[in-house]
Amino acid sequence: MxxxxxxxxxxNEELYEKIQRLYDxxxxxxxxxxxxxxRYENAQNYGFTDFQKHDFYGKRIMNPDxxxxxCGTHCDHIVIPEPFKTAFFEGLxxxxxxxxxxxxxxxxxxxxxTRKPL
Numbered sequence: 001m002x003x004x005x006x007x008x009x010x011x012n013e014e015l016y017e018k019i020q021r022l023y024d025x026x027x028x029x030x031x032x033x034x035x036x037x038x039r040y041e042n043a044q045n046y047g048f049t050d051f052q053k054h055d056f057y058g059k060r061i062m063n064p065d066x067x068x069x070x071c072g073t074h075c076d077h078i079v080i081p082e083p084f085k086t087a088f089f090e091g092l093x094x095x096x097x098x099x100x101x102x103x104x105x106x107x108x109x110x111x112x113x114t115r116k117p118l
Contacts, residue, residue: 001040001112006060006105015099019092026080026088033076040112048114060105064096067103 009016044051062070068089071077080088096103 003040003110005108005110007107008103008105011104011106012099015095015103018095018099022088022091022095026084026091028081028084029076029079030081031079033079040110043112043114047117049117050113050115052113054111054113056109056111058107058109060107062096062103062105063101064093067096068093 040053041051071092072089077088
């Protein structure tokens with residue numbers, strides 16, 4: 001099992017605040033998306049053995065168009081109704097462009113390994 005945890009607040013504090021204001025103004029999905037509470041560590045509670053967790057680190061830098069495309073892949077962003085959706089994505093593009101044309105993500109790639117019991 002693998003997941004990515006991303007931090008774009010720390011390397012982009014001012015941009016982060018601008019983006020949060022856009023969320024407050026335009027992020028209005030018809031049906032709120034609630035993230036599940038799945039915990040990978042629970043595999044041990046279901047009989048799996050040799051549980052291991054490994055963290056790997058990386059960095060991504062995106063220009064305004066790349067960042068908007070990336071945000072457009074999130075299921076809770078895809079369903080934002082118009083006219084909010086267009087204004088939201090245009091606001092994201094503008095915010096990143098005004099921030100030196102880039103947004104930096106410090107990523108942690110988390111790999112969980114476990115064995116199914118025999």
